[in-house]
Amino acid sequence: MIKIGIVGGTGYTGVELLRILAEHPEAEVVCITSRSEVGMPVAEMYTSLRGHFDLTFSEPDVDVLAGCDLVFFATPHGVAMRMVPELMKTGVRVVDLSADFRLKDLDTWAKWYGMPHESVKWAEQAVYGLPEVARDAIRDARLVANPGCYPTAVQLGFLPLLEEGLVDASRLIADAKSGASGGGRQGKIGMLHGEVGESFKAYGASGHRHLPEIREGLQFVSGAQVGLTFVPHLVPMIRGIEATLYAELNDVKDFDRLQALFEDRYCDEPFVDVMPFGSHPETRSVRGVNYCRMALHRQEDSNIVIVSSVIDNLVKGAAGQAVQNMNIMFGLDERMGMSAPALMP
Amino acid sequence: MIKIGIVGGTGYTGVELLRILAEHPEAEVVCITSRSEVGMPVAEMYTSLRGHFDLTFSEPDVDVLAGCDLVFFATPHGVAMRMVPELMKTGVRVVDLSADFRLKDLDTWAKWYGMPHESVKWAEQAVYGLPEVARDAIRDARLVANPGCYPTAVQLGFLPLLEEGLVDASRLIADAKSGASGGGRQGKIGMLHGEVGESFKAYGASGHRHLPEIREGLQFVSGAQVGLTFVPHLVPMIRGIEATLYAELNDVKDFDRLQALFEDRYCDEPFVDVMPFGSHPETRSVRGVNYCRMALHRQEDSNIVIVSSVIDNLVKGAAGQAVQNMNIMFGLDERMGMSAPALMP
Amino acid sequence: MIKIGIVGGTGYTGVELLRILAEHPEAEVVCITSRSEVGMPVAEMYTSLRGHFDLTFSEPDVDVLAGCDLVFFATPHGVAMRMVPELMKTGVRVVDLSADFRLKDLDTWAKWYGMPHESVKWAEQAVYGLPEVARDAIRDARLVANPGCYPTAVQLGFLPLLEEGLVDASRLIADAKSGASGGGRQGKIGMLHGEVGESFKAYGASGHRHLPEIREGLQFVSGAQVGLTFVPHLVPMIRGIEATLYAELNDVKDFDRLQALFEDRYCDEPFVDVMPFGSHPETRSVRGVNYCRMALHRQEDSNIVIVSSVIDNLVKGAAGQAVQNMNIMFGLDERMGMSAPALMP
Amino acid sequence: MIKIGIVGGTGYTGVELLRILAEHPEAEVVCITSRSEVGMPVAEMYTSLRGHFDLTFSEPDVDVLAGCDLVFFATPHGVAMRMVPELMKTGVRVVDLSADFRLKDLDTWAKWYGMPHESVKWAEQAVYGLPEVARDAIRDARLVANPGCYPTAVQLGFLPLLEEGLVDASRLIADAKSGASGGGRQGKIGMLHGEVGESFKAYGASGHRHLPEIREGLQFVSGAQVGLTFVPHLVPMIRGIEATLYAELNDVKDFDRLQALFEDRYCDEPFVDVMPFGSHPETRSVRGVNYCRMALHRQEDSNIVIVSSVIDNLVKGAAGQAVQNMNIMFGLDERMGMSAPALMP
Structure with a gap:
């Protein structure tokens, strides 16, 4: 089982990751963080998850995250670029659902996101995670920048x-x-x-x-x-x-x-x-x-x-694509955990 | 694999049965009927099913349905009560999602549904399929009347x-x-x-x-x-x-x-x-x-x-409860095919 | 023309008062207050009012409000009960759309609204403004407590x-x-x-x-x-x-x-x-x-x-009933300004 | 008062005409037709109009419509082009909210609407009723083709x-x-x-x-x-x-x-x-x-x-523009009956 950490789990992409991973046969969420909701059971905030997860939101902690195989960042922009450099030292792999590593042109990034980029090195090394374009690079990536919706x-x-x-x-x-x-x-x-x-x-x-x-x-x-x-x-x-x-x-x-x-x-x-x-x-x-x-x-x-x-x-535009990237990174069938049809009507 | 037939598949409960059964590891839909849409591929009417089903709507035909292990009726009221008596001769089991077999008092049925009931025998023998009340009877039932929403x-x-x-x-x-x-x-x-x-x-x-x-x-x-x-x-x-x-x-x-x-x-x-x-x-x-x-x-x-x-x-109020009943009738884990969390938000 | 002041005009009941009063032939809004939006033109916040009002949100000021004939409070609870006693000294009449004066039992009020009531005198004298019950009392009231929705x-x-x-x-x-x-x-x-x-x-x-x-x-x-x-x-x-x-x-x-x-x-x-x-x-x-x-x-x-x-x-449950009360208080046809049919579909 | 007839009053543009005209000080709806709803009170079909109209849907009848000053057609395409030629003999003026007279190129019309045009003469004479472009022509028009939404x-x-x-x-x-x-x-x-x-x-x-x-x-x-x-x-x-x-x-x-x-x-x-x-x-x-x-x-x-x-x-894209055209045709203030602000939220 791939041990998963989620940083910033209270937003819609966070809960969507949980929804998808709940059914994933090869992944297990071991840690989910939220500064504002420390101690809150995940299934109390998202009652749709009652019976699916016993997790409780915790403080983000690099030591704990380092024990995971993969960490998803589902945070506002500016968070991942500050935590990733330290995390990268530990060998854990990261899929960042925020915008922090999506642009190679960091002047443009700074202009649109209103702050200087703080991790030039990892912005360079990050792989832009659109599988239909960059599947091979994703497979070996340490850090994947999950595309915007x-x-x-x-x-x-x-x-x-x-x-x-x-x-x-x-x-x-x-x-x-x-x-x-x-x-x-x-x-x-x-x-x-x-x-x-x-x-x-x-x-x-x-x-x-x-x-x-x-x-x-x-x-x-x-x-x-x-x-x-x-x-x-x-x-x-x-x-x-x-x-x-x-x-x-x-x-x-x-x-x-x-x-x-x-x-x-x-x-x-x-x-x-x-x-x-x-x-x-x-x-x-x-x-x-x-x-x-x-x-x-x-x-x-x-x-x-x-x-x-x-x-x-929230799926191909965020959490689903992130799990697709995870599947590629860990050599799994790309569809794993995401084979059900759409909810229609 | 349980061979499944669906009679009246163009409505919302029909497509919902398909959505749920698409992921069911022990059931296979072999036949889906619709008088009005004969020849239409299911995935053309419900594009959410593209890639999940190659089925085409066919004329309802007792001989074909008799080859199934279980037939779901997702028809307007009045249809199942006319087809069920003949189907019952063949040994196939039936879960009727319509109202035809839900009431034991057939005068009341006739009054509310605006027609006399045409299958007194099977109305008597039908098991009202609320698993929380009648699990044991459902297990052995030939005909289950799936409760209303x-x-x-x-x-x-x-x-x-x-x-x-x-x-x-x-x-x-x-x-x-x-x-x-x-x-x-x-x-x-x-x-x-x-x-x-x-x-x-x-x-x-x-x-x-x-x-x-x-x-x-x-x-x-x-x-x-x-x-x-x-x-x-x-x-x-x-x-x-x-x-x-x-x-x-x-x-x-x-x-x-x-x-x-x-x-x-x-x-x-x-x-x-x-x-x-x-x-x-x-x-x-x-x-x-x-x-x-x-x-x-x-x-x-x-x-x-x-x-x-x-x-x-459409789920616990219709197609999901029908699949739960099917799981009970065939000795499967009641949750089979229905373990994913809700879509929220 | 009745000179109208509105205290707390940025919420939905505030804009609804403006929408209704825009068409009222005998009333003119001369002042609308909002602590948080001082200086903001009303029609910039609510673009539906472009071309209808030239008003700008101002600081609430008893001296200015005293120049009105009628003041509507469209504030959160706790505001009106603090401002009303002073306003009442000036002769202006008030329709309070908040909950401050709706209950006669002030212990109950304190319990449900989480604070002690600060204007016992005016809570007693306020008329509960349900015209179908209290039309005569409303006519002569200085302070009308507009009912909840x-x-x-x-x-x-x-x-x-x-x-x-x-x-x-x-x-x-x-x-x-x-x-x-x-x-x-x-x-x-x-x-x-x-x-x-x-x-x-x-x-x-x-x-x-x-x-x-x-x-x-x-x-x-x-x-x-x-x-x-x-x-x-x-x-x-x-x-x-x-x-x-x-x-x-x-x-x-x-x-x-x-x-x-x-x-x-x-x-x-x-x-x-x-x-x-x-x-x-x-x-x-x-x-x-x-x-x-x-x-x-x-x-x-x-x-x-x-x-x-x-x-x-927002209408009979808030702003419309408030204007109905105003019409009664000023001897106008109760329907004035509110004769158009509903928007359907 | 301008006497108004409405042909085809059961659709959304029909009821919207009624909603707007209910408040118009210079127009009175005297006749509203619907083949399918003859005898049905308008306010029974559209309960929002209870208390505003006593009208009942009637059969379309050129003699009755000829007694109007203005007839609005709120019909599916193909209806107005058949009735208008006879109506035009009577001197009544027409605003057609359907597509029948919107195009000058009748081959194009025939292609898109799937039938030959049956009133070449009036298609030529009709004024395309976009007031911002054709106000002067609208003023004198006998037949106005109200633009699509x-x-x-x-x-x-x-x-x-x-x-x-x-x-x-x-x-x-x-x-x-x-x-x-x-x-x-x-x-x-x-x-x-x-x-x-x-x-x-x-x-x-x-x-x-x-x-x-x-x-x-x-x-x-x-x-x-x-x-x-x-x-x-x-x-x-x-x-x-x-x-x-x-x-x-x-x-x-x-x-x-x-x-x-x-x-x-x-x-x-x-x-x-x-x-x-x-x-x-x-x-x-x-x-x-x-x-x-x-x-x-x-x-x-x-x-x-x-x-x-x-x-x-339904308003500037249909019934409102039609009333604007009526106001222009009858020399009224263009805004008449349509001065209220939008319903927001």
């Missing part, structure tokens, strides 16, 4: 187009929509049911932290400069991201081979499902599961490729 | 009180609330999002089909006449039932032992969770799982016992 | 039964359900969309502040001791309260005259709508308006009267 | 850019999102709460009827060919549309004057609100009201103008 949905949708150089990389548009759990589990007025319910809005339309992350990822696969416009929106639901992607095809004749291209690209991927051309993926079709479902569209007389890509922001 | 939540909450005769059985009140999936998957205007969303109402307040079912069940365990007032309500959510139950304690001193009574009554039940006195079970804590969670309350200077009981109407 | 829906539903002494007043049950705006506009984790959405639960089932308020009100009209069990629930919607009320008829023959009794009792009430016997009022039918809609039910062979009563918690 | 939100957002020729008109993208009431009030499975709730998806991504309508409108104001990609999405809420628009600025220096351009363009428009640069309009800020609110955004180093535009699909 929007970046996962957007990159997977653009990936085949950019790898093949079929579209104008300077004119990409990603119009993305997320349920409210993406905003975390903190007492913010803007995330109250009375504020989020029965309403829809864009946010961060002049610039959002996930834009540089997506751009770095796309530039990595395309090998070229990427011009991306990214606008996130808040949907009055709890889980789910849909990203509608727009890209201009260099040669309109390529439309005929796009569907085959996407299917080939992802045919061996356990968690990417390319639906028939013209389908409309629904976020509920991935509720609670680690799939990214996508479909291609073309409008009459148009050279614009439209991709609609959906994930569960 | 409200009846499950309400009976489990009242059960210990009535078994012990602690409350005035002539004055029971059950105020119950259900998500919209309880209304089924048919094109009814009243169940549109535009009608159900952002609103709350009682319905069937002058009388609802589940009232006689609950009363029969409670009279069975109490051995006395039961006077029950039951009012269901429609909640703008998809899954979940909460029932708030009110009963007058015969002797107010019994309040002191109620919590222990409930805990003892259910300590060996794999799917009933008695929370600490004064807790407030949330429907989301059982979203997608087969638990019934409940808690007791008392208000100052009052002799009224308050029980709040929650289930997922 | 649950108490309005529950009292109006029980009123005719208790006034006529038709039911067993020692056995009343009120099972009430509210949208999330009743929880206010503060950054509480429990009120996040991620916590409230797609879930339903009881809360305060062992005792809630509104219970003593309802009981005092019902005892006032019935002239007898009242035994009430009151359980509130949280509905995943923003606005609306439904209360399902259960009372035992002393003489079952009275069922025949109940509908006429309710219709007569409320025929002159501008904001109470008794629907046909057996109807199911929906909260959306009163969304944004000051109506209380209700209907009566009887189940077969039962002596239990069931009343389903709905209001918009 | 998406077309209103999208056109108003692009308008100033295209009128001034500032952007590449061949590369417009409109990513739009609508609440479920846009799908109408018919018993379609896809619009059930159980299907729409807690999920998000694109639909019509390969082509939607509103695309040619928007394109015609934009070509009219720009005088050039327009290349538009339009993808609608379904949001789990009842009311509201948000459209995020992307356009490439010909000269990036024009960014500096865009905000002033928009503010000038709309400063005299009673129902368009240009928010400060960088704002995020919320659909709830226009819930129940006739406003279109919009804001501009620019992302770092980008030449893409982003416009976020919100309306209530």
Whole structure:
């Protein structure tokens, strides 16, 4: 059994890790920390876990965490980059679900996260954990930076187009929509049911932290400069991201081979499902599961490729992808612990 | 492997059976029928099942169903009572998720379901499949009548009180609330999002089909006449039932032992969770799982016992309880295929 | 024009007062206060008010408020009772939407609100502002205690039964359900969309502040001791309260005259709508308006009267009733400013 | 008083017309038709209208409608084009809320609506009723084609850019999102709460009827060919549309004057609100009201103008715009009957 520690377990990604790991046959959570909830039984805060875990939140303690095989960080940004350097000395491996190690350009990181980066060395060595791009590097990584939720949905949708150089990389548009759990589990007025319910809005339309992350990822696969416009929106639901992607095809004749291209690209991927051309993926079709479902569209007389890509922001966009990375790191079947279908309706 | 047939698979209980059985290690769905969707792949109608089932909806055919070990009926009322007599000749066992075999009093059945009952013999022999009451009879049953959603939540909450005769059985009140999936998957205007969303109402307040079912069940365990007032309500959510139950304690001193009574009554039940006195079970804590969670309350200077009981109407209130019954009928661990925690948030 | 001041205008009842008063032909809001948002334009916090108000939040200041004809308090409990005594010296009239002056029994008040009451004199003199009971007293009142949301829906539903002494007043049950705006506009984790959405639960089932308020009100009209069990629930919607009320008829023959009794009792009430016997009022039918809609039910062979009563918690349960009280206090048509139909769907 | 007839009053736009007209001081609804609900009182179907209307649904009858000053059609497409020619002989004026007269290119109409157009003459003469573009023509029109919901939100957002020729008109993208009431009030499975709730998806991504309508409108104001990609999405809420628009600025220096351009363009428009640069309009800020609110955004180093535009699909996207058109046609203040603020929260 892989011994698991979770740092920062009170948020939505923390409880989602527990939900997934509860059924994992090869992993055992031995330690979960929260500075604010020390002594609180996990199943008292999350009653859905009654009967599944006897754990109690504890103070984060490097000595204890060092006894684990893998530590997940489900903390706000700024925490992992301070604890990781010391943890790394102990031999434990880390999957960081926060944003701390996602960017290679640390000036950009500092600008968007409002603080200087404190672990240049590990930012360099961290592997950006998108399995569909970096499976081999993940396998051997000591530190995996688990991708953000929007970046996962957007990159997977653009990936085949950019790898093949079929579209104008300077004119990409990603119009993305997320349920409210993406905003975390903190007492913010803007995330109250009375504020989020029965309403829809864009946010961060002049610039959002996930834009540089997506751009770095796309530039990595395309090998070229990427011009991306990214606008996130808040949907009055709890889980789910849909990203509608727009890209201009260099040669309109390529439309005929796009569907085959996407299917080939992802045919061996356990968690990417390319639906028939013209389908409309629904976020509920991935509720609670680690799939990214996508479909291609073309409008009459148009050279614009439209991709609609959906994930569960807490699963493929966070905890599920983290467990997928863990499975890769420990040589397990990538699907292990995540084979159940989505909860629909 | 138990070979499973599902009759009437296009509704919400049908797809929920598939979702649960997808992960069941000892059962295999070999046949799923739908008169209206013959030839349609299951995974095309329910995209959440892509990659999980290769099944296609077929015409219901007794000869084919006879080749199964167990047939689930997930049909509107009136269907099972016509097919079951012939099926029973073949040796197959049946769990009927519809209302056809839930009542022993067939005059009452005819009155509430608007048609005469057509299978008196099997209505008599059917076992009412509430495992917490009738586990032994279920084990040997050829035909199990799977309880309704409200009846499950309400009976489990009242059960210990009535078994012990602690409350005035002539004055029971059950105020119950259900998500919209309880209304089924048919094109009814009243169940549109535009009608159900952002609103709350009682319905069937002058009388609802589940009232006689609950009363029969409670009279069975109490051995006395039961006077029950039951009012269901429609909640703008998809899954979940909460029932708030009110009963007058015969002797107010019994309040002191109620919590222990409930805990003892259910300590060996794999799917009933008695929370600490004064807790407030949330429907989301059982979203997608087969638990019934409940808690007791008392208000100052009052002799009224308050029980709040929650289930997922599609799981413990339908498909999950059906699989629990299947597990009992085939001598399996009752939890088999249903050990994952709830999807929360 | 009546000059209006609003103390504590940043919460949901504050903005609702503004929404209603924006259209009131005889009232003008001249001052709105908020300690935390001094200098913030009202229409910047609530963009729905762009083009309707040029007001800016200011520090609460008795001298400024004294220049108003009427001051509404839309503050947390404990604020009004400290400011009112001084304000009363100035001749201004007050409608307090908080709980500070709702109870006559100040020991009970202190117990439920966790502090001693600081204005015994004005608690005595305050008029409990349920127009359907106390219209004449409201007309002349200096200080009106605007009823709570649950108490309005529950009292109006029980009123005719208790006034006529038709039911067993020692056995009343009120099972009430509210949208999330009743929880206010503060950054509480429990009120996040991620916590409230797609879930339903009881809360305060062992005792809630509104219970003593309802009981005092019902005892006032019935002239007898009242035994009430009151359980509130949280509905995943923003606005609306439904209360399902259960009372035992002393003489079952009275069922025949109940509908006429309710219709007569409320025929002159501008904001109470008794629907046909057996109807199911929906909260959306009163969304944004000051109506209380209700209907009566009887189940077969039962002596239990069931009343389903709905209001918009922010309107008839708060700001609308406050404006109704203002209209009464200033001799205006009670409906003034509140004649538009509900927003449905 | 303007005598109003409504043809097809049972849908969401029909009841919304009634809601708005209930408060209109110069209009009186004298006749409302529905083939399926003849004899049904309006207030029985829509309980929100109890106390506001005594009307009963009647058979559509040209003779009766001819006695009106204005007839609104709130019918499915195909109905108005058959009745209008005869109605026009009588002198009555018509605002058609359906799609029948929105397109000038009738081949395109026939293709998207699946039937040949049956009133070429009136399709030519109809005025496309977007007041911000065609106020003068509306004033004198006999027949106004009320714009669709998406077309209103999208056109108003692009308008100033295209009128001034500032952007590449061949590369417009409109990513739009609508609440479920846009799908109408018919018993379609896809619009059930159980299907729409807690999920998000694109639909019509390969082509939607509103695309040619928007394109015609934009070509009219720009005088050039327009290349538009339009993808609608379904949001789990009842009311509201948000459209995020992307356009490439010909000269990036024009960014500096865009905000002033928009503010000038709309400063005299009673129902368009240009928010400060960088704002995020919320659909709830226009819930129940006739406003279109919009804001501009620019992302770092980008030449893409982003416009976020919100309306209530049933008001500015349907019934409210129809009443605005009526007000213009009858020389009334355009705001008449629609001055109340939005219902928020």
